[in-house]
Amino acid sequence: MERQSPYRDLQDNPPDTQIVGREIVTFDVIDSTNTHGLRHGRDGMVIVADRQTAGRGRLGHTWHSAPGLGLWFTVVFEDKGDGLPFAAPLAVRDALAERCTLRVKWPNDLLLQNGKKVCGILLERRNDITVLGIGLNVHHARDDFPPELQDKAGSLESELGGAWDRCEILRDILTQLDGKVMLIRDQGVEPLRAPWAEACGIIGRKIQCGKHTGTVVNIDSHGALILNTGGGDQIIHSGVITYLDGD
């Protein structure tokens, strides 16, 4: 029997948005929704899959994307994607705000109060197409994660319990994201920079990122950290940070 897509309702009743979700395509299985977006995307298109066979994470990592467990999707933009590093984590946080409190770990991971990562975001650009890939762990049990991730990653269900509907969550994220993208297209990235920096709570913190250690003195308009290392300022564009002054 043909299994119905968990996202069928979204296609039948598209979200009330202006840009994000103008077109929604669903797959049972795909290599990576980001790859599909880079090849075939158009402005505002959303690609969502129940399973990815070659899901990509930041810094060359694999993103485990088993069927039935998570929300794996990409939104395509036909521009350089300015402001998306700020808009995307805030959109996910705000979409879930009535049900849980998420904090942003620079640059755009979303963590639960207990520090477990539930959502990762991967922005990629090719020519004039930017793809915003979001992976949200929804129904995983602890054992569904590979052993090396079991203490670091969690899902909404494993950490918070209760019933979660991927289609409803996706609708709420797309709606939130659309509002923020409209704001960027209207007013630029500045209105989102301070809320994002505050959500990250990183200014003034002592961190380590790769071989650099120092205190974060500011965040630039691209979301890069300006780190006072004691021997001058260092700009950190990407990487994995560790807090040296507590969690």
Ligand code: BTN
């Ligand atoms: C990270 O490493 O934290 C980013 C993970 C991003 C995963 C999402 S799932 C949907 C989209 N397609 C991909 O191949 N990756 C992103």
